[in-house]
Amino acid sequence: MPSTRVKITIRPTAEEHELLKNRAAAFGYKSLSQYLINRGLSKGVQIENIDKAKLDKLLFEIRKIGININQIALQLNRGYRNYSHQHLDKTFIELNRILKLLLGE
Numbered sequence: 001m002p003s004t005r006v007k008i009t010i011r012p013t014a015e016e017h018e019l020l021k022n023r024a025a026a027f028g029y030k031s032l033s034q035y036l037i038n039r040g041l042s043k044g045v046q047i048e049n050i051d052k053a054k055l056d057k058l059l060f061e062i063r064k065i066g067i068n069i070n071q072i073a074l075q076l077n078r079g080y081r082n083y084s085h086q087h088l089d090k091t092f093i094e095l096n097r098i099l100k101l102l103l104g105e
Contacts, residue, residue, distance in 0.1 A: 062102075065095065
């Protein structure tokens with residue numbers, strides 16, 4: 001049985017309404033209502049403002065980290081043994097911590 005939709009009314013100022021619409025669009029929502037529902041019910045950190053340039057830089061850095069991990073795996077698979085297990089373990093633990101922060105876990 002489909003759930004019944006309930007209508008609610010909010011009264012933002014013109015500036016608040018414009019800001020909400022812009023944020024909904026920035027997060028990829030086609031509907032302001034869906035944005036408000038999803039953001040209001042979501043768990044974790046809610047990002048106030050999206051700085052696209054900073055987000056692009058962050059994604060670039062994450063890709064570089066991935067490339068570095070692939071290079072490490074390649075070297076290990078080729079038999080390279082001149083490395084510190086302890087240093088490598090600490091690096092992977094820190095990387096895992098950062099990724100969890102980014103994912104809001």
